[in-house]
Amino acid sequence: MANENEIIRLCALNRIFSNNYVILNKLLEITKSAEIIFSLSEKDISNLLPNGKNIISKIVDPATIEWAKKEIENCRKIGGEILTRDDQRYPYRLREIADSPPILYYKGLCNLNCERSVAVVGTRKCSSYGAIECNQIVDELLASNPKPLIISGLAYGIDICAHKSALKTQSANVAVMATGIDSIYPAQHLTYANEIIKCGAIISDFPLNTLPYKNNFIKRNRLIAALSDAVILIESPYKGGGINTVRFANEFDREIYALPGRVTDYNSQGCNSLIDREIARIFINTKEFKKRMGWEDVSISENNLFTNNFNKAQREIVELLQLNNNLLADEIASATLLGVGELSSALLELELDGIITKGVDNRFILTKK
Secondary structure, rough: OOOOOHHHHHHHHHHHOOOOHHHHHHHHHHOOOHHHHHHHHHHHHHHHOOOOHHHHHHHHHHHHHHHHHHHHHHHHHHHEEEOOOOOOOOOOOHHHOOOOOOOOEEEEEEOOOOOOOOEOOOOOOOHHHHHHHHHHHHHHHHHOOOOOEEEOOOOOOHHHHHEEEEEEEEOEEEEEEOOOOOOOOEEEEHHHHHHHHOOOOEEEEEEEEEEEEEHHHHHHHHHHOOOOEEEOOOOOOOOOHHHHHHHHHHHHOOOEEEEOOOOOHHHHHHHHHHOOOOEEOOOOOOHHHHHHHHHOOOOOOHHHHOOOOOOOHHHHHHHHHHHOOOHHHHHHHHHHOHHHHHHHHHHHHHHOOOOOOOOOEEEEEEEOO
16 A cells, blocks of 8 residues: 555646546556656656656646645545555556556545446436336346445436435445545535445545536546446437447446337437447346346355354444445444444454454455455
8 A cells, every 4th residue: 555655646646647647657657656756857757758848847846745735635634535556445447447547536435346346327318218227227236146336427317316226225336526526516416425425435536626527527437437347328319428438338348238218219329329339238137137247146145254153243244344345443333333342342253263354554354255
C-alpha cells in the first residue's frame, strides 16, 4: 500500500494527467513511483516528456503538492478515501485497462473486487417497459448466490432504477460519478447516494468539486464498463451514454447483453441494432444470462465457510464480509450491532481459525470462500 507521500503525489498526477492516463502510466512504469517523478529536475522530466511543457510546469510548481494535500484532507473530511493502484481495494478489473486512473475517490463500504459484477445501464428517458424489466432483472440477479455487484451511473432513467432495485435488499451497488464524490449529480438523487454509501459505494476519478461537464460522462462510462464482467443495456436509442458504455465494454472484452424491444420503439433502436450486428447477445432472461456467464448458484450449505461451527456473532460477521469484504471493526459493529466485547471475541476467534485476516490498514478480509 502506498505511503502518504506517494498518495499525495499520485493525487496530484491524477489531476495533471486527467485526460491522458496512458502517458502517465507509461511514465510511472519508467520511474516506478510518483515520488520519483516529483524529485526529478525540470530537465530530466523534459527528457521523459519532450512535448509536455504545460504538464512539466505543473509538476515543478510547489502549489501542485499543496493542492493535493488539501484535496486528500477534504476527501477524508467527507468520509471519503483515496485508493491507489497498489491498494488491495482498488478494482483489479480496472487495473486491466491501459488508461486506468492512478487513484480512485471512494466513499462507502463494499468490496470493489467481488467475484461477480454487472453494469446495468440505459437511457435517461426510459419507458415503463424499460423500468419494469430493469427492476426485474436486478431483483433476479441479486437472488443469486453469490450476489453480483450492481454497477451504474446514478443518472435518471435506467441507472437509478438499477440502484433503487439493489437498495430494496440493501445489496452492494456502485454509483460511478461524472463529478467529484462530494458533488452528487443529479442533485435529486442525493438521498439515494447516501443510501448507496451504507451498503455499496460511490466512486470517481474526478477531483472534488468537479462539475458535470459533458465529456465527463463519456469518461465515467468507460469506468463503468471496465469495472464490470458484463454490461446489460436495458433501453437505448441509436446514440446515448448506454451505447458509449457498450463501446468501451467491447474494447475491454467484456460480455455485452441487450434487452430487445419492439422495432417501432425509439428507446429500443440501439439495443435491437446491437443484437442485429452481433455486438451484443440478446438478453432472454436472467437464468439464461447466468448460464452463459458460467455463474452457477452456490447454496449456503455447500459453502465451505459454513461447515464451520460458528456461533451467532461469528456467522453474522462472515455473512457480512461475504457481501462487503474489507471492513474496519467499527464498520462491522455498525452493520451487525454486536457489542464491543462480543465483536472483539468473535473477530479474534475467526482470525485464529484462519477464516479472516486483518490487513495493515486494520481492515478485515475473508481468507476462505
